[in-house]
C-alpha cells in the first residue's frame with residue numbers, strides 16, 4: 495500500500511479557503527487575519543535582510559530571539575526556560591508539534607487526544623505508529639472531565655496533548671485542570687504537549703494558564719506557541735517550543751534533520767520587536783473587541799452563539815436554520831450566502847456532527863459587518 499495516511503485528504507482549511515475564493519465569499523474559515531501585521535515588523539525584517547543576515551540561522555534558532563522569549567515567558571508565566579538549552583525556534587507551531595511527537599512516539603505508544611481537537615495532531619501520531627486514544631470534551635462547555643481521561647490511561651500511555659485556548663471551541667483550561675493533570679501524571683513517565691498558540695488571546699480578564707507555570711508539569715512538557723498568531727503573521731510560519739533540557743535534546747535531534755533551522759532575518763526582527771511588551775499585551779483586548787462586535791452583530795441572525803473565552807474562533811449552532819450535515823451546510827453558506835466557515839465535525843475523530851460551525855473573527859470590523867449582513871438574509 496502506497497499511502498501511510500490512507501484516511502487523510504486535503505485539509506478542511508485548504509478546502510474552505512479554495513471554495514471561498516472560487517465563490518468570492520467572505521472567508522471566516524481558515525484562521526488568519528485579513529489585516530496586516532505591524533509595519534515596524536516588516537521594516538525590521540527588511541533591515542536585517544539588507545544587513546545580509548540571509549544565511550542559515552543556528553540550528554536551535556537565533557540566540558537573541560530565544561533570550562527575548564525566555565524574558566517574555568518569565569514575565570507572563572513565571573517560568574524560567576534557559577534560552578540555550580530549553581528553547582527552540584520552529585517553522586510555526588505545526589512543525590513544533592510534529593517534531594515533539596516524532597521525538598518521543600514509537601509504534602504502539604498511546605497518545606491521549608481530546609475530541610474535538612486541532613487537526614494536525616492525529617496524522618503526526620499515525621506517522622510515528624502511535625495510537626490515538628480519544629477523550630470527548632464535555633458536550634456543552636467543552637471542558638475536560640478528568641475521570642474520563644483516567645479511564646483511557648494504560649501502561650502504553652506515552653503522551654497527552656492539550657490545547658489552551660482551544661481551537662476550535664475557544665474553551666480555556668483552568669488552574670483546577672492543571673492540578674488534575676498533575677495528579678494524573680505524577681509518578682508516571684507520561685509526556686505532555688501543550689499547544690498554547692493562542693496564549694496571548696484570553697478574554698474577560700482571565701489569565702492564560704500554562705503548564706509552564708507548574709513545575710510538576712513543566713518537567714514533562716513541550717510547550718508550543720506561534721508568532722503567526724501573536725503578531726498577525728501566519729504566513730511567516732514561525733513559532734517555538736519550550737521544553738526542559740532532556741526533552742529539548744531529543745526535540746532538536748529531530749528538528750535538525752527535519753528543517754535544521756528556520757528563517758534567519760525574521761528571527762532577528764522578532765527579537766527586536768519583542769522588546770516592546772505592548773505588542774503582545776494588548777492582543778486580548780484587541781481580539782475581545784472583535785469578538786464582542788461580531789457576537790453582537792450576529793444577534794440579527796438565527797445562529798446560536800456559544801461563549802468564547804480565548805483564541806480567535808467562535809462556535810455557532812444552526813439548528814434553527816437547517817437540518818443538513820455541517821459539511822453540506824458550510825458549503826451552502828459559502829455558495830449561497832457568501833460566507834465561508836469551518837464545520838465542527840472535522841475536528842472530531844469520529845466526525846460527530848452536532849450542527850456547529852466555526853467562525854474566525856480575526857477580521858476587520860468591516861469584513862465582520864459584511865459577513866453578518868449576508869448571514870442576516872438567512873430565513
Ligand code: GLN
Pocket residue numbers: 505507508523524525526661
Ligand atoms: N490553524 C488555522 C485554523 O485553525 C489554520 C491552519 C492551516 O491552515 N493549516 O484555521
